Amino acid sequence: MLYFLPEDLLNKLLINLQQKWQVFVPLLQTGGDILLEELPEKGKYREDCLNRLSPGSKAVNAQTIIPPKEVFFPQSEVMFKYSSDSQNPDQLKIDSLKDQAQKTNKPGPRLLFGIKPCDFHALKITDNFFKNGFEDFYYLNKSGNSMAIVFGCPTPPEPLSCFCSSTETGPMLNKNSGHKFDVQFIAEEDGYIVETGSEKGEKFISDNSAFFKEPSDMEPLEKRAELIKSNALKNIKLSVPFNSAVESMRNKDSGSAAGGAGSSEVENTKDLYKSIAGRCIYCGACLYVCPTCTCFNVYDNSSLRCGTSAITGGERVRVWDGCVFSGYTREASGHNPRAKADMRAARRYEHKLKYDVPVYGRSSCVGCGRCLTACPVDTGMSVFIRGITENNEK
Amino acid sequence: MKNEYIPHLAEIVSVRKETHDTKTYRLVFRDSGLAGSFDYKQGQFVQVSVLGVGEAPISITSSPSRKGFLELTLRAAGRVTSAICRLHTGDSVYIRGPYGNFFPFKELKGRDILFIAGGIGLAPVRSLINLVFDNRDAFGHITILYGAKTPQEICFKNELIKWEGIRDTSVFTTVDKPDGTWKGHTGVVTSLYDKANINSKNSTAVLCGPPVMIKFAAKELLQRGFCRPDIIVTLERYMKCGIGKCGHCNIGGLYVCTDGPVFTWDQVVRFPENEHVF
Amino acid sequence: MARTLTTCIYCGCGCGLYLESDGSRIISTVPSRNHPVSRGSLCVKGWNSFEFINSRERLTEPLIRRNGKLVSATWEQAVGLIAEKFLSYKNRYGSDSLAFLTSAKATNEENYLMMKLARAVFGTNNIDHCARLCHASTVAGLAATMGSGAMTNSVDDFDKADCFLVTGSDTTGQHPLIGSRIIKSVLDRKAKLLLFDPRKIRLSKYAHLHAQIRGGTDAAWINGLMHVIIRDGLAADKYISERTEGYEDLAKVVKRYPPEYVEEVTGVPESILVEAAHIYAETEKAMIVFAMGITQHTTGVNNVKSLANLAMLTAHAGFPAAGVNPLRGQNNVQGACDVGGLPSVYSGYQKAGDPAVRSKFKKAWGVDFLPDKTGLTVTEIFAHACMGNIKGIYIVGENPALSDPDLNHLKKCLKNTDFLVVQDLFLTETAQYADVVLPASSFAEKDGTFTSTERRVQRIRKAMEPAASSVPDWKIVCSIAKAAGYNGMEYNDPSEIMDEIASVTPIYGGITYSRLDPFGLQWPCPDKEHPGTPYLHKGKFTRGKGLFLPVEYIPSVEQPDDDYPFLMTTGRTYWHFHTGTMTRRTSVLDREIPENFVELNPEDAKTLDVKTGSMVCVTSRRGSIEVKAKVTDRVSAGSVFIPFHFKESAANLLTIREVDPEAKIPEFKVCAVKIEKV
Numbered sequence A: 001m002l003y004f005l006p007e008d009l010l011n012k013l014l015i016n017l018q019q020k021w022q023v024f025v026p027l028l029q030t031g032g033d034i035l036l037e038e039l040p041e042k043g044k045y046r047e048d049c050l051n052r053l054s055p056g057s058k059a060v061n062a063q064t065i066i067p068p069k070e071v072f073f074p075q076s077e078v079m080f081k082y083s084s085d086s087q088n089p090d091q092l093k094i095d096s097l098k099d100q101a102q103k104t105n106k107p108g109p110r111l112l113f114g115i116k117p118c119d120f121h122a123l124k125i126t127d128n129f130f131k132n133g134f135e136d137f138y139y140l141n142k143s144g145n146s147m148a149i150v151f152g153c154p155t156p157p158e159p160l161s162c163f164c165s166s167t168e169t170g171p172m173l174n175k176n177s178g179h180k181f182d183v184q185f186i187a188e189e190d191g192y193i194v195e196t197g198s199e200k201g202e203k204f205i206s207d208n209s210a211f212f213k214e215p216s217d218m219e220p221l222e223k224r225a226e227l228i229k230s231n232a233l234k235n236i237k238l239s240v241p242f243n244s245a246v247e248s249m250r251n252k253d254s255g256s257a258a259g260g261a262g263s264s265e266v267e268n269t270k271d272l273y274k275s276i277a278g279r280c281i282y283c284g285a286c287l288y289v290c291p292t293c294t295c296f297n298v299y300d301n302s303s304l305r306c307g308t309s310a311i312t313g314g315e316r317v318r319v320w321d322g323c324v325f326s327g328y329t330r331e332a333s334g335h336n337p338r339a340k341a342d343m344r345a346a347r348r349y350e351h352k353l354k355y356d357v358p359v360y361g362r363s364s365c366v367g368c369g370r371c372l373t374a375c376p377v378d379t380g381m382s383v384f385i386r387g388i389t390e391n392n393e394k
Numbered sequence B: 001m002k003n004e005y006i007p008h009l010a011e012i013v014s015v016r017k018e019t020h021d022t023k024t025y026r027l028v029f030r031d032s033g034l035a036g037s038f039d040y041k042q043g044q045f046v047q048v049s050v051l052g053v054g055e056a057p058i059s060i061t062s063s064p065s066r067k068g069f070l071e072l073t074l075r076a077a078g079r080v081t082s083a084i085c086r087l088h089t090g091d092s093v094y095i096r097g098p099y100g101n102f103f104p105f106k107e108l109k110g111r112d113i114l115f116i117a118g119g120i121g122l123a124p125v126r127s128l129i130n131l132v133f134d135n136r137d138a139f140g141h142i143t144i145l146y147g148a149k150t151p152q153e154i155c156f157k158n159e160l161i162k163w164e165g166i167r168d169t170s171v172f173t174t175v176d177k178p179d180g181t182w183k184g185h186t187g188v189v190t191s192l193y194d195k196a197n198i199n200s201k202n203s204t205a206v207l208c209g210p211p212v213m214i215k216f217a218a219k220e221l222l223q224r225g226f227c228r229p230d231i232i233v234t235l236e237r238y239m240k241c242g243i244g245k246c247g248h249c250n251i252g253g254l255y256v257c258t259d260g261p262v263f264t265w266d267q268v269v270r271f272p273e274n275e276h277v278f
Numbered sequence C: 001m002a003r004t005l006t007t008c009i010y011c012g013c014g015c016g017l018y019l020e021s022d023g024s025r026i027i028s029t030v031p032s033r034n035h036p037v038s039r040g041s042l043c044v045k046g047w048n049s050f051e052f053i054n055s056r057e058r059l060t061e062p063l064i065r066r067n068g069k070l071v072s073a074t075w076e077q078a079v080g081l082i083a084e085k086f087l088s089y090k091n092r093y094g095s096d097s098l099a100f101l102t103s104a105k106a107t108n109e110e111n112y113l114m115m116k117l118a119r120a121v122f123g124t125n126n127i128d129h130c131a132r133l134c135h136a137s138t139v140a141g142l143a144a145t146m147g148s149g150a151m152t153n154s155v156d157d158f159d160k161a162d163c164f165l166v167t168g169s170d171t172t173g174q175h176p177l178i179g180s181r182i183i184k185s186v187l188d189r190k191a192k193l194l195l196f197d198p199r200k201i202r203l204s205k206y207a208h209l210h211a212q213i214r215g216g217t218d219a220a221w222i223n224g225l226m227h228v229i230i231r232d233g234l235a236a237d238k239y240i241s242e243r244t245e246g247y248e249d250l251a252k253v254v255k256r257y258p259p260e261y262v263e264e265v266t267g268v269p270e271s272i273l274v275e276a277a278h279i280y281a282e283t284e285k286a287m288i289v290f291a292m293g294i295t296q297h298t299t300g301v302n303n304v305k306s307l308a309n310l311a312m313l314t315a316h317a318g319f320p321a322a323g324v325n326p327l328r329g330q331n332n333v334q335g336a337c338d339v340g341g342l343p344s345v346y347s348g349y350q351k352a353g354d355p356a357v358r359s360k361f362k363k364a365w366g367v368d369f370l371p372d373k374t375g376l377t378v379t380e381i382f383a384h385a386c387m388g389n390i391k392g393i394y395i396v397g398e399n400p401a402l403s404d405p406d407l408n409h410l411k412k413c414l415k416n417t418d419f420l421v422v423q424d425l426f427l428t429e430t431a432q433y434a435d436v437v438l439p440a441s442s443f444a445e446k447d448g449t450f451t452s453t454e455r456r457v458q459r460i461r462k463a464m465e466p467a468a469s470s471v472p473d474w475k476i477v478c479s480i481a482k483a484a485g486y487n488g489m490e491y492n493d494p495s496e497i498m499d500e501i502a503s504v505t506p507i508y509g510g511i512t513y514s515r516l517d518p519f520g521l522q523w524p525c526p527d528k529e530h531p532g533t534p535y536l537h538k539g540k541f542t543r544g545k546g547l548f549l550p551v552e553y554i555p556s557v558e559q560p561d562d563d564y565p566f567l568m569t570t571g572r573t574y575w576h577f578h579t580g581t582m583t584r585r586t587s588v589l590d591r592e593i594p595e596n597f598v599e600l601n602p603e604d605a606k607t608l609d610v611k612t613g614s615m616v617c618v619t620s621r622r623g624s625i626e627v628k629a630k631v632t633d634r635v636s637a638g639s640v641f642i643p644f645h646f647k648e649s650a651a652n653l654l655t656i657r658e659v660d661p662e663a664k665i666p667e668f669k670v671c672a673v674k675i676e677k678v
């Protein structure tokens, strides 16, 4: 179904949504950058935030530097705390989990308002990842009952490094293309065409019916939406042969005997990994900013009795980590299966383009282009895809 | 929802020194409910925490057939393992698990089994060895080949002797660097193959040890007619979560912590980093 | 979830990033895409720069030593004790019995207040900071030749230059976001990289040519380059006659450095020297880039003068993408110098010996007396403490007990100091010697400004309330001034301090907080309308004419010999920063390099019968450490390299106290050691 939200109701809608949801919105920051933040519950700061999101400003159309995974999987988070036992000060014990949960559990399910179609696809992948097999308490505790209000991209956000038409994850969500979503906003001059894609989406509209107009005649709205969508597709600046890259990755393996090592295609790919590794300065940015990268490290942050090494308490923390770091796979013996930088480059690209395909039914690259934007030496998925497909043509 | 990352208090009820840097701990969960319900299989591992220091994956070395406790053998290799090795009877650690897949058991019934282990690699294998011995009649000939760097670094000394005494079982031990008193075999484990007269017929090999050992041991087994699915290895990788989430142990599309640590050689040769894993 | 735009705490690149606070912890770091230096990227240290802030090992309360042990105290007690002690030393032994070490990690405002405290409140010029240990030679050498001791160009120029002469800078490791621009320029724009470095550092992979010089022979090969340039008629005659003076003296000296001789001294083959000279001289946009490998020598000032000579000889100064570019190591070492944390100058490099300068500051600060005698440097301060002349030392945000040379001697000095105050985030190796320890707030917990290597004065902004009962350095300094009876140091917030700095400091004259949003201004910025200065010496040198100051090659003080056959250099790794106080409390960084190592050439390793991972004992005439060997051809035979991050086996136990006579910078880069297998 299609609805219409007049522009001047957007902020009021957001405030209304706060009754039920913890609302996360992309906000314009001091440096002109866009980042997701939780909309404060009240006060002057909320006013300020709403101003920084005003429609038509970059806030809604631009890309957040960090993808929405951070709302459920922040860069660092405390897993649990421990302290010394009151009876036996030398013995540390885990603090009551109930007390800890009360402190960390915020009220209300989370609503991601204004995320991009590519990021929406990525969230489905991370949701799946953290749910499959053992459940990840920390992610699921925050993502449970959450919902995303997607804002389609009428024009690609700066710095034009995204390629969602190639990955078929944008620039707008389309039911016809099999995209499953709840609600999508399509910006127009004086408001938004609001498209629902599920019952949950319909319920969202009816829960907030005071804001959404249901036109008596659907047709003009449908036509307008179609036009914006097709223009959006034309506006995409960067396109890469994504599918043929995925196809060619399927058939080869960087190291395994089973993958047909020695063939010229495999050798070319190896050279490509080497050249990427040759530029890499190991900053980790491509992994940190990737909407589907989920690796983490775990460490204990402990307090010491003044001037001694006696631990008096602390917290177990998890923090983003990544396969580009050599220590990420180094075993205690010193042996390191991925000691070589090109093996680590291979790991990243093969994970996204090859190994995740059978697991999620699609590559876990959603074409957001953030890896290229964040790379200090200008490498990224689109560069790799060009490289590997050019190689194949040779 | 269960929070799988929260470990549980377990008390050290006894400590046995294996070598200068390796000890075997017997543990019992403080929570009696957990003590009863904690069920594991041969070859699985647990995540052991020393609060304030960190967590490390450690194989369960006791056999699931011997209930009521859990045994772990640790070598002081780094921060966590060294911290554990400083603990005594009566101290406690935190444990979660068991994790990972396990050695086949039923499938091996009726077959000969060849165990090949190096150093502390005997720890995970010991779980299966004792399980097999607790069901001795179900299996054919058992051969145990064990290699250590020096005579001082041999783990489970008493048990090796005990196993030797079990019927239809042969045990061979070798060291890389002998000392004056060493009367046994000298050389790498593969140098025991002839002596042990190993035979691939109706036989499964189970391997655990340092990467180089596994590489050469498997290679020679293949030369001696073992087929890939009949060679079973258990692997070590750097691990943080043990439950398929942190990503550290990932090889290709597999997670060593959940799809492993036990793999057949057939799987191993398909690893993308195959040439580097060993 | 609230985000605050701020500036990275680690290196001098000065990347812009957002910190995110959840109210009690900083939970993430995000690069700013619009920031002119970071442009959406950060290095691994920057990406993880939030973690140490949350460390549970942070100091939580002031500590006072009682009966030999540090015990908790209130702020009133600690500050009162400091004021009382310092005043009593001043009265009994004179102002110069006190010394102040300010911090390249602290803000400009805080550094300015530290010098005000030293000079106005306690009447001494004994104020210095770790710039002494990194770029003191640069400040002296460039000021003498060109008139301004800072990087002449901007970071953006790295995208425009066609030739980089990099020497003594492991740029990808120490200034990653400048290193990455060099990599891109070489690979994508075919710029030429001329590398003069004793080690096969990461950049050598991209170098057009790599001259693996013998450590400590810099003046010789630089003179050699100039010899070839003059010999082959490549000198910029017009530029030389119009914009410089002293050319004849230079020509006379470098005449004595023909390539054959240079090859003998430095190990650089003649063909490489000649090729480098031609490429550098013939490329219009050519930048010299240097760091500690040039400055940390007893001949540091000479080395810097030499590089300036080279640039002026070929008209490579005073233009965009051509200049002499010292890369400043710390986030705010440039600023700490700019605002006067030095024994000889006030803010803006105004000379302490100049009566006009002093009377200006007397008026501004409302005091009758300001000292005229040049104060003591870091190395001298400790030496005098050892002799008993210095009674009280106040150290802010520095860890000399790991970062200064010849630690055994230094620790003796620290022990000998009557009254030592250390203000830090952590109980550092230095703080363990203190009589009073003050818990400072981190960069995330306060407002202020840092000045990056490209002279960019930019804001840091408070993202979180101070941890535990820590207090921002500027407030602590003010409270000490107040307790000592001085009323001229009361500010509501750091912007007022900046206004004061601007009013007394010509190069910062146009700087106010409102003008610094979002990404700062590059000094000189003399007035409120001035847009800032992307490159120096445009049209004419700051000192008027550029002055050629020829230098002769003088060998390092301690050469390898039969007893100590290896030449040791020290330095850093990409993963850790300085003494590791912050990076070793950051899980991913600590995981990458958890322990110390010594780099050994395969040839030497063979002779010594050691492999990667074997323990070796490295001994100099001053000390001895045990450390794991790392066999690599990054170092040439006869040389070894040890990073100085690790307290367990501190490289500086081995280094030498000998200093440059002018800049007083110690020779961290060369000493002689022997190595034994253990």
Ligand SMILES: Cc1cc2nc3c(=O)[nH]c(=O)nc-3n(C[C@H](O)[C@H](O)[C@H](O)COP(=O)(O)OP(=O)(O)OC[C@H]3O[C@@H](n4cnc5c(N)ncnc54)[C@H](O)[C@@H]3O)c2cc1C
Pocket (backbone or CB within 6 Å): A331, A332, A333, A334, B045, B054, B055, B056, B057, B058, B059, B060, B072, B073, B074, B075, B076, B077, B078, B079, B080, B081, B082, B120, B123, B124, B235, B236, B237, B238, B239, B261, C594
């Ligand atoms: C499935 C599985 C089962 C395992 N089973 C067992 C088992 O049964 N028994 C067993 O002992 N191990 C076992 N391991 C290995 C064990 O998990 C590792 O040894 C352990 O994780 C190391 O953790 P750590 O914190 O002690 O080491 P870390 O501190 O993480 O050490 C890692 C590295 O840090 C360096 N390091 C840090 N501190 C020191 C120091 N003090 N001295 C020297 N080097 C130092 C070393 O270079 C070392 O390589 C198993 C591993 C896996 C994956």
Ligand code: SF4
Pocket (backbone or CB within 6 Å): C008, C009, C010, C011, C012, C013, C014, C015, C038, C042, C043, C044, C045, C046, C047, C175, C176, C177, C178
């Ligand atoms: S390059 Fe320097 S300033 Fe930039 S993120 Fe790294 S340490 Fe911080």
Ligand code: FES
Pocket (backbone or CB within 6 Å): B238, B239, B240, B241, B242, B243, B244, B245, B246, B247, B248, B249, B250, B255, B256, B257, B258
């Ligand atoms: S150990 Fe975390 S994924 Fe396997």
